[in-house]
Amino acid sequence: PAERTLVLIKPDALRRGLLGEIIGRFERKGLTIESLVVRTMDAALADAHYAEHVDKAFYPPLKTFMTGGPLAALILSGDSAIEVVRSIVGATDGRKAAAGTIRGDLSLSNRENLVHASDSPDSAKREIALWFPEL
Numbered sequence: 001p002a003e004r005t006l007v008l009i010k011p012d013a014l015r016r017g018l019l020g021e022i023i024g025r026f027e028r029k030g031l032t033i034e035s036l037v038v039r040t041m042d043a044a045l046a047d048a049h050y051a052e053h054v055d056k057a058f059y060p061p062l063k064t065f066m067t068g069g070p071l072a073a074l075i076l077s078g079d080s081a082i083e084v085v086r087s088i089v090g091a092t093d094g095r096k097a098a099a100g101t102i103r104g105d106l107s108l109s110n111r112e113n114l115v116h117a118s119d120s121p122d123s124a125k126r127e128i129a130l131w132f133p134e135l
């Protein structure tokens with residue numbers, strides 16, 4: 001069934017000039033871009049978005065990275081969009097992600113891994129409300 005998911009195209013992607021390359025992969029798959037905004041995450045939004053990670057050792061450098069420059073936030077929709085987007089994005093660690101995925105083809109890092117994508121219907125709902133409260 002059609003569903004919506006939240007994607008962040010992270011600051012490393014914009015810094016590296018990969019925004020079009022990454023959006024193009026989602027478009028070519030057939031997903032629909034419902035909303036798209038470029039903005040810089042502030043500390044409060046980072047803590048809310050990554051609430052499940054704020055106590056982890058990797059969070060402080062993740063927060064510095066994610067708030068360090070503009071990113072793109074998108075709502076993508078389509079049949080099984082949450083699972084489809086996760087499979088296009090690939091495993092968290094770019095060094096281990098499969099070739100053919102965004103991270104597998106374009107990232108060598110476990111932190112600067114180009115994309116965030118909601119991992120479940122509950123997180124999609126929560127993250128869409130955080131990033132697009134007007135919807």
Ligand code: CMP
Pocket residue numbers: 053058062092110111112113115116117
């Ligand atoms: P993301 O899908 O945005 O969800 C949490 C993020 O934390 C993840 O992508 C990575 O950017 C980062 N991350 C997860 N695990 C690690 C780790 N072990 N070391 C560094 N960064 C990590």
